[in-house]
Amino acid sequence: MTMAYVAVDRQRARALRDDGRIEGPIAAHAVTPGLLRAHDLGAGDEDAEYTALAYAGVTALLTGSDPLRLVLAAELAAPPGGEDGFGRVELDGLGWTQVTALFADESGSADRVARARTLATGRDFDQVVDDVRIEALLDDSDLLWFAPTELDRLPEPAG
Structure with a gap:
């Protein structure tokens, strides 16, 4: 089994849970041959999963x-192929039963995420991922692990 990391908003996540499935194409990030080569990582390397998740976090900022x-x-069920160094893949569809975890910003990250989103406005993924100002803001905003059953209890912005 392979993990794919899919950036969604809460409304789409709830629709997926309630309907059981959403059809694609769905943009995602995964540990692909291209990502492994671009970052000099091995297939079983935990850093490879973290890297794919981090890129999905950038996509979440944009989408x-x-x-x-x-x-x-x-x-x-099947590992995605792909030569993209960022692990970008397209899924044909996604079922809620495939979701094993949720990753969300902690409540105190809202201001940093808003500043990063402002800096990213009008730019594409490749430009955003290379911006050191955005990288610094996101590095200070960890994506925390939650169980899928916690969707309705995810952190809300502080304040």
Whole structure:
């Protein structure tokens, strides 16, 4: 089994849970051959999973409108291929039963995420991921692990 990390907003995550499935194409990040080569990592390396999750966190910044980012970790039956150094893949669909974890910003991260989102406005993924100002803001905003059953109890922005 392989993990894919899917950036979603809370509304789409709830729709996935309530409907049981969403159809693709769905943008995701995963440990692909290209990601492993680009970062000089091995297939079983824990840093490879963290790297794919971090890239999904950047995608969540670009695609979400919620004050806090949300990334779903979903188990795939077959490992995705791909030569993209960022582990970008497209899923044909996603079932809620595939979701094994949620990753969300802690409540105190809302201001940093908002500043990062402002800096990212009008830019594509490649530009955003290379911006050291955005990287610094996101590095100070860890994506915390939650069980899928905690979707309705994820942190809300502080304040």
